[in-house]
Amino acid sequence: MRAVVDSKPAVACPVPDSQDLVSIREAQRGSSTAFEALVERYHARIYNFIWQFVRNQHDAEDLTQDTFVKAYRAIARFDLRYSFTTWLFTIARRSAINHYRRTVTTEELDADLATETDDPAQSAGLNDRAHTIWQTASRLLKPKQYEALWLTYGEGFSNAESARIMRTNPIYVKVLLHRGREVLKRKLMQSETL
Amino acid sequence: MILCWLNELFGTKGSGPLSATLRKHTESCAACRHSARNTTALENLLMKDSQTFAARPSPFLQRRIIDSVQNPGSVPKAALTLQTLLFRLAGPVSACALLALVLFGLSQKNNVNSRQPDPVKLTMLPPVQLPIIPSIKIKVEDPLTIEMQSLVADSMNAARSLAANFLPANLEP
Numbered sequence: 001m002r003a004v005v006d007s008k009p010a011v012a013c014p015v016p017d018s019q020d021l022v023s024i025r026e027a028q029r030g031s032s033t034a035f036e037a038l039v040e041r042y043h044a045r046i047y048n049f050i051w052q053f054v055r056n057q058h059d060a061e062d063l064t065q066d067t068f069v070k071a072y073r074a075i076a077r078f079d080l081r082y083s084f085t086t087w088l089f090t091i092a093r094r095s096a097i098n099h100y101r102r103t104v105t106t107e108e109l110d111a112d113l114a115t116e117t118d119d120p121a122q123s124a125g126l127n128d129r130a131h132t133i134w135q136t137a138s139r140l141l142k143p144k145q146y147e148a149l150w151l152t153y154g155e156g157f158s159n160a161e162s163a164r165i166m167r168t169n170p171i172y173v174k175v176l177l178h179r180g181r182e183v184l185k186r187k188l189m190q191s192e193t194l
Numbered sequence: 195m196i197l198c199w200l201n202e203l204f205g206t207k208g209s210g211p212l213s214a215t216l217r218k219h220t221e222s223c224a225a226c227r228h229s230a231r232n233t234t235a236l237e238n239l240l241m242k243d244s245q246t247f248a249a250r251p252s253p254f255l256q257r258r259i260i261d262s263v264q265n266p267g268s269v270p271k272a273a274l275t276l277q278t279l280l281f282r283l284a285g286p287v288s289a290c291a292l293l294a295l296v297l298f299g300l301s302q303k304n305n306v307n308s309r310q311p312d313p314v315k316l317t318m319l320p321p322v323q324l325p326i327i328p329s330i331k332i333k334v335e336d337p338l339t340i341e342m343q344s345l346v347a348d349s350m351n352a353a354r355s356l357a358a359n360f361l362p363a364n365l366e367p
Contacts, residue, residue, distance in 0.1 A: 032264050039259050044251055051249035061255050068259045133239050134247040153237060154244035184240075185232055 020084050027075050035072050043068065045155065046092045052150050053096040063099055067092040089165045136187055137180070145180035148173050198225040
């Protein structure tokens with residue numbers, strides 16, 4: 001399967017650090033050992049990001065693997081002036097979305113059932129705050145709002161980088177963040193957590 | 195809560211350094227101060243909880259990825275492989291199905307056109323018992339028939355006389 005990945009981001013992002021740069025250059029020359037270093041460094045983050053979409057360990061692992069295989073095949077076209085992380089997350093996001101499109105018809109019912117189940121942690125309000133802030137976010141927010149929040153606060157990307165990953169513009173990311181925060185603030189103020 | 199027209203601005207700004215004007219405004223505006231504080235608290239909460247909410251991959255994932263990178267064919271993924279296979283086969287399979295339908299249609303048409311009774315099968319068939327239909331017999335003595343015969347004879351005679359009078363001698367029948 002041919003990886004369809006753009007090598008030139010529309011928005012300039014921070015360049016890869018020196019450690020990444022060496023590995024990327026060697027991987028571009030065909031060194032799989034150099035690529036292993038990148039896998040070691042990023043696989044947990046990519047897995048975590050994909051897990052936010054699929055919420056399933058097996059699918060998240062499959063898609064993480066798929067992301068790195070695609071990245072390895074397309075790394076020769078990667079432009080070193082741009083951020084490797086952003087590029088990798090863009091591939092991961094696309095893999096997750098493609099997976100979602102494939103499985104949405106079969107898993108709609110399961111998802112509906114899952115939302116109807118009575119989760120004791122959720123029904124207990126916001127006592128266990130360590131988990132419930134993101135659980136609340138995933139329950140209340142629209143997928144794009146959640147994604148923008150996760151990229152910003154979970155992964156630490158700037159608005160420009162998040163926009164690049166989400167294939168949109170930074171202003172829209174800002175709007176998504178604002179709306180997401182407002183929903184969460186209202187919810188948390190209701191439960192007097194803030 | 196006191197409403198302030200700048201309140202929305204603090205919501206959109208998120209965490210980050212406030213400009214001198216906004217900082218000065220927050221000193222005097224309780225609503226905006228409250229909004230800015232809430233936003234900062236929420237952002238801190240989100241950042242802190244993202245660490246505990248993070249999913250951990252299995253320890254074998256890294257090895258699995260490296261294996262699949264080194265030998266892309268060695269770690270098949272059922273869903274993706276099947277999808278790719280279906281995608282690649284969809285065109286040829288449709289073309290074959292269409293061709294088969296056309297050929298089947300043509301063969302059926304030929305069968306209908308050139309259908310001949312099979313002598314072997316015919317011999318095996320039981321004899322057909324036809325229903326007995328009473329035949330209609332025309333009697334010569336029938337007055338209508340006699341009249342028709344005379345009319346026909348008259349017509350023939352008239353034709354002959356016309357031919358004798360008007361046609362040239364070499365064309366005379």
